[in-house]
Amino acid sequence: MSVDFLHPEKGAAIDTNVPALELRGIDKRFPGVVALDNVDFILEPGKIHALMGENGAGKSTLIKIIAGVYGKDAGTIRMRGREVDIKSPRDSLKEGIKVVFQEIALISEFTVAENIFLEGYPTGRAGSIDWKKIRADSAALFDRIGFNVDPSARTGSLPVSQQQMVEIARALAHEARVVVMDEPTSSLTPNEVSLLFTVIRRLAALGIAVVYVSHKLDEVFEIADTVTVLRDGRHISTRPIGEHTSDTLIQDMIGRRIDNLFPRKRGAAGSKIALSVEKLSTAKKLNDVSFEARAGEVLGFFGLMGAGRTELAKAIVGYDPITAGTITVDGSRLAPHDTRTGVKLGIGLLTEDRKSEGLMGELPVYQNASLASLGAFARLGFVDKASEHRAVQDYVDRFRIKTPSLFQQVKNLSGGNQQKVLIARWLMRGLKVIVVDEPTRGIDVGAKSEIFALIDRLAGEGLAVIMMTSEMPELLGLADRIAVMCEGRLTAIMSREEATQEKILNAAIG
Amino acid sequence: MSLAGTASAKAQPSMLARLFARQELALLVCLLLVLAFFSVTVENFFSVRNLTNVLGQASLPLIAGIGCAVVFISGEVDISIGSLLATIALPLIIIMNDTNSLLLGISGALLFGLIIGLVNGYLTAYAGINSLIVTLGTMFIMRGGVYLYTGQRAIPDDASLDSFIALSDGRLFNVLPYSAVIAIVLLAAFAYVMQHRPFGRQIYAVGGNQEVARLAGYDVRRVKFICFIISALLATVAGIILAARVGSAQHTAGLNFEFQVVAATVLGGVSLAGGIGSLTGMALGVLILQFLSNGLRGLGLPTEWQLVITGMIIIAAVAFDEAKRRRANGG
Numbered sequence: 144m145s146v147d148f149l150h151p152e153k154g155a156a157i158d159t160n161v162p163a164l165e166l167r168g169i170d171k172r173f174p175g176v177v178a179l180d181n182v183d184f185i186l187e188p189g190k191i192h193a194l195m196g197e198n199g200a201g202k203s204t205l206i207k208i209i210a211g212v213y214g215k216d217a218g219t220i221r222m223r224g225r226e227v228d229i230k231s232p233r234d235s236l237k238e239g240i241k242v243v244f245q246e247i248a249l250i251s252e253f254t255v256a257e258n259i260f261l262e263g264y265p266t267g268r269a270g271s272i273d274w275k276k277i278r279a280d281s282a283a284l285f286d287r288i289g290f291n292v293d294p295s296a297r298t299g300s301l302p303v304s305q306q307q308m309v310e311i312a313r314a315l316a317h318e319a320r321v322v323v324m325d326e327p328t329s330s331l332t333p334n335e336v337s338l339l340f341t342v343i344r345r346l347a348a349l350g351i352a353v354v355y356v357s358h359k360l361d362e363v364f365e366i367a368d369t370v371t372v373l374r375d376g377r378h379i380s381t382r383p384i385g386e387h388t389s390d391t392l393i394q395d396m397i398g399r400r401i402d403n404l405f406p407r408k409r410g411a412a413g414s415k416i417a418l419s420v421e422k423l424s425t426a427k428k429l430n431d432v433s434f435e436a437r438a439g440e441v442l443g444f445f446g447l448m449g450a451g452r453t454e455l456a457k458a459i460v461g462y463d464p465i466t467a468g469t470i471t472v473d474g475s476r477l478a479p480h481d482t483r484t485g486v487k488l489g490i491g492l493l494t495e496d497r498k499s500e501g502l503m504g505e506l507p508v509y510q511n512a513s514l515a516s517l518g519a520f521a522r523l524g525f526v527d528k529a530s531e532h533r534a535v536q537d538y539v540d541r542f543r544i545k546t547p548s549l550f551q552q553v554k555n556l557s558g559g560n561q562q563k564v565l566i567a568r569w570l571m572r573g574l575k576v577i578v579v580d581e582p583t584r585g586i587d588v589g590a591k592s593e594i595f596a597l598i599d600r601l602a603g604e605g606l607a608v609i610m611m612t613s614e615m616p617e618l619l620g621l622a623d624r625i626a627v628m629c630e631g632r633l634t635a636i637m638s639r640e641e642a643t644q645e646k647i648l649n650a651a652i653g
Numbered sequence: 654m655s656l657a658g659t660a661s662a663k664a665q666p667s668m669l670a671r672l673f674a675r676q677e678l679a680l681l682v683c684l685l686l687v688l689a690f691f692s693v694t695v696e697n698f699f700s701v702r703n704l705t706n707v708l709g710q711a712s713l714p715l716i717a718g719i720g721c722a723v724v725f726i727s728g729e730v731d732i733s734i735g736s737l738l739a740t741i742a743l744p745l746i747i748i749m750n751d752t753n754s755l756l757l758g759i760s761g762a763l764l765f766g767l768i769i770g771l772v773n774g775y776l777t778a779y780a781g782i783n784s785l786i787v788t789l790g791t792m793f794i795m796r797g798g799v800y801l802y803t804g805q806r807a808i809p810d811d812a813s814l815d816s817f818i819a820l821s822d823g824r825l826f827n828v829l830p831y832s833a834v835i836a837i838v839l840l841a842a843f844a845y846v847m848q849h850r851p852f853g854r855q856i857y858a859v860g861g862n863q864e865v866a867r868l869a870g871y872d873v874r875r876v877k878f879i880c881f882i883i884s885a886l887l888a889t890v891a892g893i894i895l896a897a898r899v900g901s902a903q904h905t906a907g908l909n910f911e912f913q914v915v916a917a918t919v920l921g922g923v924s925l926a927g928g929i930g931s932l933t934g935m936a937l938g939v940l941i942l943q944f945l946s947n948g949l950r951g952l953g954l955p956t957e958w959q960l961v962i963t964g965m966i967i968i969a970a971v972a973f974d975e976a977k978r979r980r981a982n983g984g
Contacts (some may be wrong), residue, residue, distance in 0.1 A: 271850065
């Protein structure tokens, strides 16, 4: 029997002796890559099972096979002992498998309530959609979870965090046997995360098997009963969480010890002002923000959700319009709302939202990397492909970008490698200032330290790095100076030496 | 410093702005302005006779427009409908001339329409060919076929069945043309399906985001396939009414009709990108263009100028729409 989160009394008791979902010997190949190699993954009903692994370890592929997005090349899938053939998302949903995907998968023109019941509209008389029930049940669902989302809002108008809550609620709207959550907390506040954890525990108590994918070790230690680690497409270990420490877990994930997540190799920052921002305001968020960044330094911006970090990032590279203030890059004024001059002057943004603002997923790696510097490869107005490829190959080698070839579509790369392609794009252009917005969002531990090393190297090469982050360790580990924002204002700037977590948090609360 | 309270401090959009945010309402206002303007400037414009005449003329683009809008909303296009009008008139007229049966004639026409819909739908949804190319191709094939078959001569309706002729000049209660009644019934039925049946919402979801629709368990290809069949069948109905009106199967029937329908659909706020727009909007778009054309003719403006004005209105309407959307998304 499957269980309905909203009406648990309707379901029958779940037999806890048979695995809810059992994958054995799963193989999956993509052109040039073995994504999964003979992987076993067994879910007990009523247990919370964390799935961990580095970039490209195969977690997403495994989940997509469970969800019916990809077909497997070999292996068997059993639901409660019965072999099933999952060929499409439809088959997976029918088996009671609900997946909360990392990338928001909602129809933005629909209301929140309609999105929640997308996979099956309740119908009333003569098959008409029962909109009343949809609205009432959505409201009840949010109530039950404790999330504050308006069911009648147009989904596309909501901030990412609320869309993530809608995703979560959607997985609970129908009867389920297995609920998979892939990085469900990337945009949630600590309070919302604890609400989510309460829900997950309640699901487990109802006998549902929960898969929890996360890069956040503390979350996994808090919520999981069992941990399975994948590495390079292979199953490495499945153990009760009690047998793990952070060290053993990281070791399983990367196969070696990370001694220092924040390797600092660069010297002290120079004295040259690379970026100067004065009294910057925007219509929606920023209010009188002034600061300077020197060549060779990492200036970290911290702030809680909605503090205005992303808005600041977009305004100073000329992406968004401003209402007051000046931006000076390397001595020259940047006209507001003008990315073209921004790029010319040498300021670029590494966006928080790689998929919609950074990458052209369908295009190959080399075109994504060379996009901002095509002029440099031009001969008589045509792009000289040979020198373009050589330049990109150089970065692929130096940054150790894992890709079968320069011609691979960039959407097929893992998050960390996509991030490196974007960094390559800006470095090729010869930047003086790079603004990085949440550089490690959706990227796991091993790859994170590579991104940190890259950022360190950028500053070492004389760039001013403006880093927007909501991760305290990242901030304290990487930044030379720390700026704190609250509700669109700059509330503090301090050197790393004088910074403490308490000071930073106090400034962030305002 | 409190974390709450900033949102409520933001200015609420004005009443007028919120009204205009509703696409259909803005279109309705435009339609009323058009009606008001010509009622004042053109004699006999605002008469039952003229208004119902225009409704009768509007019935063809209204009926075909339903199919066009449904296909747009699913994220595809169908420009084969004009040629389809000419094509299905052949089996219709020929079968009626042979059998003296309206029912058999209509059945033959619908069967032809169904086959064309199946071909368009299969090539787009299952063979994965771009729908603009597919329907451009079938548009040429059908038009060429009709020219070849008829030798560019009209095939007259010799059976002259009363019931068939009534489709062109019959009026319900002596007021509303039957063709307009058919259009209104079909419009109501499909508007209901699009808003209140799961299948209608699936069409919106598929057009809104194909990948999300697939993850929600929808058979995206099947949904699109069916949309093309709907479009072809509705264009067939329009074609039958047209054949009744001209009393023959003509090789030039429905020439440029597809663009007239696409124009009205786009004016009605149905996005070519898919997932956005409504049948009500499409219907208002059709009516605005029809009354405009009728009124301008009443003012004595030559057809050439009507084309120019229609073109400008469509671009202006879509530009307005785009500006509104940009402001709503705060960019």
